[in-house]
Amino acid sequence: MKLHTRRWLHLVPIAAAAAVGFVTLTSSASEGASPYSAQSTNDLGADLFAKQCSSCHGLDGLGVEDRGPTLEHEGRAAADFVLRTGRMPLAAPNIQAKSGPVRFTEEEIVALVDHVGSLGAGPDIPNVDITNADIGDGGAVFRLNCAACHVASGAGTAIGGSHRAPSLAKATPTEVGEAILVGPGAMPVFSSLTDDDINNVAAYIKNLQEQGTTDALHFGGAGPAAEGLAAWLLALIPLIAITRWIGRPNPGRDHPVATTPSGTVSNDSEPDPDDH
Numbered sequence: 001m002k003l004h005t006r007r008w009l010h011l012v013p014i015a016a017a018a019a020v021g022f023v024t025l026t027s028s029a030s031e032g033a034s035p036y037s038a039q040s041t042n043d044l045g046a047d048l049f050a051k052q053c054s055s056c057h058g059l060d061g062l063g064v065e066d067r068g069p070t071l072e073h074e075g076r077a078a079a080d081f082v083l084r085t086g087r088m089p090l091a092a093p094n095i096q097a098k099s100g101p102v103r104f105t106e107e108e109i110v111a112l113v114d115h116v117g118s119l120g121a122g123p124d125i126p127n128v129d130i131t132n133a134d135i136g137d138g139g140a141v142f143r144l145n146c147a148a149c150h151v152a153s154g155a156g157t158a159i160g161g162s163h164r165a166p167s168l169a170k171a172t173p174t175e176v177g178e179a180i181l182v183g184p185g186a187m188p189v190f191s192s193l194t195d196d197d198i199n200n201v202a203a204y205i206k207n208l209q210e211q212g213t214t215d216a217l218h219f220g221g222a223g224p225a226a227e228g229l230a231a232w233l234l235a236l237i238p239l240i241a242i243t244r245w246i247g248r249p250n251p252g253r254d255h256p257v258a259t260t261p262s263g264t265v266s267n268d269s270e271p272d273p274d275d276h
């Protein structure tokens with residue numbers, strides 16, 4: 001029995017070597033002919049693009065008049081941004097894209113991002129790292145570049161032309177970096193911001209999210225003017241209450257004035273028992 005096992009054992013290295021050789025041979029063969037995994041990713045991306053995106057962006061991704069813009073130079077950053085925030089596919093061509101439920105699996109997102117990235121030169125997905133970021137500097141970047149539209153709290157507001165700068169409550173650091181590089185919709189591209197600026201402002205936005213200001217109560221997003229008016233009204237209520245309280249007659253101080261038949265003025269409204 002023992003002898004039998006040992007005789008098989010010395011075959012193990014040979015079998016292992018054969019297996020390694022086989023795998024090496026087959027993989028190098030497939031590398032030369034067709035990189036199967038990359039091909040399948042492109043197929044998946046192209047297929048999904050044809051079904052879900054081409055009605056507005058065209059089969060070639062170069063856009064369709066009055067439906068969707070060319071994606072030639074949008075790059076992987078824009079594709080990753082619109083897919084991970086659930087912006088695309090858009091329900092109708094003439095509405096503002098906004099974040100919503102993600103419509104694709106991780107594998108499908110990667111495939112679509114690669115497909116859009118292959119259409120032409122555009123920004124790649126930024127590597128945003130907030131671990132050593134400077135939140136103070138990020139706050140300065142935010143107030144200078146972002147607060148005009150997203151407001152100081154990051155809660156967002158209407159910015160005119162029926163556009164809306166959304167709340168930054170759900171934006172991940174990568175999405176912040178992508179938005180800065182891509183300038184989605186009515187947002188401008190901020191090409192002057194360095195990688196450090198992006199890391200810092202992403203950390204600052206994370207900090208706003210943790211403080212809960214990004215989803216702070218704001219008056220239906222009616223805009224800064226309406227919010228200012230609402231703040232004034234809120235401040236006026238206690239002022240009016242205080243004024244009324246001060247102006248109220250005080251029984252101890254302000255006696256009711258009564259005129260007696262004799263014409264003399266008396267503060268005493270009670271009939272005097274001694275006065276007959």
Ligand code: HEC
Nearest residue numbers: 097099145146149164165166171175176179184185186187
């Ligand atoms: C001129 C106004 C404007 C300015 C300035 C601006 N944004 Fe935006 N931002 C927008 C609009 C509009 C959108 C929505 C885009 C769309 O329609 O898809 C947006 C979207 C975003 C989003 C996506 C939010 C989400 O989850 O839906 C992020 C993140 C963002 N902006 C970050 C920034 C940062 C960071 C800055 C400053 C560096 C900035 N924005 C400056 C108008 C602006």
Ligand code: HEC
Nearest residue numbers: 052053056068074078079088089090091092093097184185
């Ligand atoms: C119903 C039409 C429609 C469909 C379907 C659609 N898009 Fe779009 N897409 C638009 C319009 C319009 C814009 C430009 C306006 C905007 O960004 O809000 C746009 C913008 C984009 C952008 C650029 C983002 C920016 O603002 O810079 C990307 C990237 C994109 N789409 C990818 C896709 C992908 C990927 C799909 C399929 C999963 C898709 N779209 C499906 C209409 C559509």
